[in-house]
Amino acid sequence: MADNRIAQPGDTIVIASDHAALDLKTVLVNDLASMGFKVRDLGTNTTDSVDYPDYGHLVGKAVAAHEAKAGVVVCGTGIGISIAANRHPGVRAGVVHDDYTARMAREHNNANVLAMGARVLAPEEARALLKTFFETPFEGGRHARRVEKLG
Numbered sequence: 525m526a527d528n529r530i531a532q533p534g535d536t537i538v539i540a541s542d543h544a545a546l547d548l549k550t551v552l553v554n555d556l557a558s559m560g561f562k563v564r565d566l567g568t569n570t571t572d573s574v575d576y577p578d579y580g581h582l583v584g585k586a587v588a589a590h591e592a593k594a595g596v597v598v599c600g601t602g603i604g605i606s607i608a609a610n611r612h613p614g615v616r617a618g619v620v621h622d623d624y625t626a627r628m629a630r631e632h633n634n635a636n637v638l639a640m641g642a643r644v645l646a647p648e649e650a651r652a653l654l655k656t657f658f659e660t661p662f663e664g665g666r667h668a669r670r671v672e673k674l675g
């Protein structure tokens with residue numbers, strides 16, 4: 525049976541955050557590496573205030589250019605940085621809040637960018653959702669037709 529997870533161990537995952545989610549990003553970088561992915565951290569790397577679109581665009585661009593199989597974006601809510609990532613062709617970024625939305629983002633939407641809010645989720649919750657996202661396969665079938673229509 526085909527493995528419809530968004531990435532396999534050894535694949536490159538890009539990740540970025542704004543200042544609000546720097547600490548969470550650091551934790552997630554380590555978790556992604558432990559899961560066997562090559563991780564490209566696109567910043568930010570200090571707590572200086574930055575603009576979340578700059579970092580969402582970096583991840584969106586890398587995924588759209590197939591430089592990475594998938595991406596992770598984190599800001600205060602996950603919303604702003606996901607909007608920026610979604611401006612890039614072929615990017616399907618979804619903000620997830622709990623186990624159900626993390627699973628649905630993969631099973632139904634075949635999301636290739638995971639977005640989360642560092643001011644919404646406790647670090648342990650976000651870590652669990654990261655694991656769920658990368659372990660959950662796309663269901664395909666009728667969902668493939670719908671995802672195709674996303675463009």
Ligand code: RB5
Nearest residue numbers: 544599600601603604605
């Ligand atoms: C930064 O204060 C905050 O606006 C940002 O992290 C994010 O929540 C935007 O969507």
